[in-house]
Amino acid sequence: LYALARGVYEYDVVLLTHPDGNVLKLQVGYLDGTDPLRQVFQTVVDSLGFDTIGATGEVEAIDYRHLQAHLMAGEWQAADLETRSILQQLISTYDYFYPSIExxxxxxxxxxxxxxxxxxxxxxxxxxxxxxxxxxxWRSLTVIDPTIRAERFGQHVQWQRAEPLPNTPFGSSLWRSDTELTYTTDAPIGHLPWSGVSSLTLERMLEEGGLGCGSCTIDAFYISEDRLAHYLNAFMARVDECLCDQARSQEQS
Known part of the structure; x- marks a missing residue:
């Protein structure tokens, strides 16, 4: 970040260099060097994080600094959002219009x-x-049926309500939305990070419809009701594989 003066304006300029040699220039001009916008710009620049993108367009390396900063500060809601964002980046096929991982x-x-x-x-x-x-x-739940197991898990970590809410746009789902989670350390063990889809995404699907979505109303109902049962079984199977791989690596070392 450097400053320069030109005529009546004063500028802050940032040059970002990519490994391929391309340079991105960010520049903001001020009539007054004490303009509060200057601090805002510097704060934004300081917060920038960059992931490494491969030749195929897939993310090769994730910048985890923002997530770590949120967790260190006990900013659980921000950390939860950042975690979902990271997971979405790692899934090359996820829907950019209505982000969700299936x-x-x-x-x-x-x-x-x-x-x-x-x-x-x-x-x-x-x-x-x-x-x-x-x-x-998840492993403590000795239930064979995958849907029931997901529901029991949801009850245990309080991702489900005791009773469905009446008169909601998404029917009578027992699954909580992100606005109903507990973003403190008073929540049950395993409460975070959440595996659901943002309520803002669901609302946008219902309001806008059409764009990148065959039947947005039906999709919104599925995401708010049945998706987590399918997702949790697949996700926990993957977590099981990865944690086992990690344990084996630690034993070998």
């Missing part, structure tokens, strides 16, 4: 990334949150 995309999640996410959540929550905590709850 069960058939779980295999694309690399164990290395799941292990890093889990380690960060486990460390800064003292083992209360993270995939290890969720996996322990």
């Amino acid at each position: 069960a058939d995309g779980i295999e694309a999640l690399r164990c290395e990334d799941l292990q890093i996410l889990d380690a960060l959540w486990s460390r800064y929550s003292n083992g209360r949150y993270g995939f290890t905590a969720q996996h322990q709850v």
Whole structure:
């Protein structure tokens, strides 16, 4: 970040260099060098994080600094949002119009990334949150039927309501939305990170419809009701594989 003067304006300029040699220039001009916008610009620049993108367009390396900062500060809601954002980046086929990760995309999640996410959540929550905590709850449920197992898990970590809410746009689902979660350390073990789809995404599907969505109303109902049962079984199977891989690596070392 550097400053320069030109005529009546004063500028802050940032040059961002990509490994391929391309340079991105960000520039903001001010009539007054004490303009509050200057601090805002500097704050934005300081918060920038960059993932490494491969030749095929897939994310090769994730920048976890923002997630770590949120977790260190106990900003659980921000950390939950950042975690979902990271998972979406790691799924190359997810829908950019209506972001959600479905069960058939779980295999694309690399164990290395799941292990890093889990380690960060486990460390800064003292083992209360993270995939290890969720996996322990999941394994304690000796239920064969996958839908019932997902529902029991939802009850255990309080992702489900005791009773469905009446008169909601998404029917009578027992599954809570992100606005109903507990973003403190008073929540049950395994409560975070959440595996649902943002309520803003669901509302946009119902309001806008059409764009990238064959039948948005039906899709919104599915996401708010049945999706988690399918997703949780696939996701926990992947977590099980990745945690086992990690345990084997630690034993060999």
